[in-house]
Amino acid sequence: MRTKMTVVIGAGMVGIASALWLQRAGRKVIVIDSHPPGTGASHGNAGCFNGSSVVPMSMPGIWTSVPRWMLDPLGPLSIRLAYMPTLFPWLWRFLRAGRREEVKKQAAALRALLGPTLPYLKQLAAGADVDDLIREQGHLYVYRSEKALAGDRFGWQLRGDAGVQLDWLDRRQLQDFDPALSPSYTHGVLIRENGHTTDPGDLVLRLAEHFVRQGGAIHRAKATGFRLDGGHLQSVETEDGVVPANSAVIAAGAHSNALLKMLGDWVPLETERGYHVMINDPESQPRVPTCDASGKFVTTPMKHGLRLAGTVELAGLELAPDWKRARALIKLGQKMLPGLPACIAEERLVLWMGHRPSLPDSLPVIDRASRCPDIVYAFGHGHVGMTGAPMTGHLVADLILGRPPKIDLAPFRHTRF
């Protein structure tokens, strides 16, 4: 192999961002995925590029809210009982990650990774002809009472400490900003620095097409192993044969642990399954992506309609979707946007479930494999993988090319668990 070849495993937002940055640095890159680009978690998310998302999922006192959330059929969390024994060790780590001092460190690490998202995304997308899919209009959080807002005080403090500019809105200002919202919302916070995409799946696909136009290759196969010699990578094994490579990136989202185990590594990677409902030709839409902070769901105006996305279901990779979780989002959306009709014809709805790749401390892994410095891990972005991908891809390229990384990678080590 005269030209250095990198194989990227996974054609989600993280894999494609990594592939593009590596290609831009002069590497030959092959992306390997058993599915078309942008059809995993990167397909159906809420599309938000929220550099302000520094608040980890596990927060102090979260365990007091869990029973209430689980008993509420419209609640943001469900755990399948059959999955509980498998889940328990992850859940324990998750709860421990929610200690105040840990959370402050996680928030600082998240801000470093996510803060520069939009400038990095724009650089990444240069020449890819995706401007029509990217909006820079901010993100709104809404609350139905002062008490509910006060319950999130620590989260807002973390965002403020991270340097995020917060515009506080009262009921009247909320209605002025977006008359489509229910007047039952009494408090809001507008974060102007955030952006969104109007079609995350199409964004990844078009970035992947750009990568191919620039000389990259995408190989439809499942990666099944690695051949090492003297601690260095020789090739990546796939169901279809062997691909010679000097370096590789594991960006296989929620499926990454299977590949890590082949290299003698392991991390407590779980999947927080999430759902969306698309309403085609909606009667009402929010002006900008809007998160009901108590209901923990987001409504995003998209190219093909209104997307209601959210919920966390802890049920692993194999169990069938529970579409009641998606349908609950319709009811929540109707409460947020009273202009939506009480009954929406089935043919106008598209339901989706996807696997967020989640580590207990809400931070991804961006690191070299223990036994082979040629293999870089880039997965586990949980709720913020669209946002985190542009910077993650750049950091991956730094590690592969031996450049100094733009941010401190210590919080993202796989050995931290």
Ligand SMILES: Cc1cc2nc3c(=O)[nH]c(=O)nc-3n(C[C@H](O)[C@H](O)[C@H](O)COP(=O)(O)OP(=O)(O)OC[C@H]3O[C@@H](n4cnc5c(N)ncnc54)[C@H](O)[C@@H]3O)c2cc1C
């Ligand atoms: C409901 C919901 C809403 C969300 N909203 C947002 C949001 O608004 N903003 C945000 O930033 N994030 C959001 N997220 C999170 C975001 O979608 C994920 O963090 C992100 O898409 C993860 O990207 P990825 O590339 O790591 O994984 P994926 O997109 O899942 O890609 C992984 C790819 O690896 C492939 N793969 C797996 N194993 C192998 C193998 N052995 N060989 C070859 N290929 C393999 C898979 O086929 C897949 O294509 C949301 C998630 C959900 C579920």
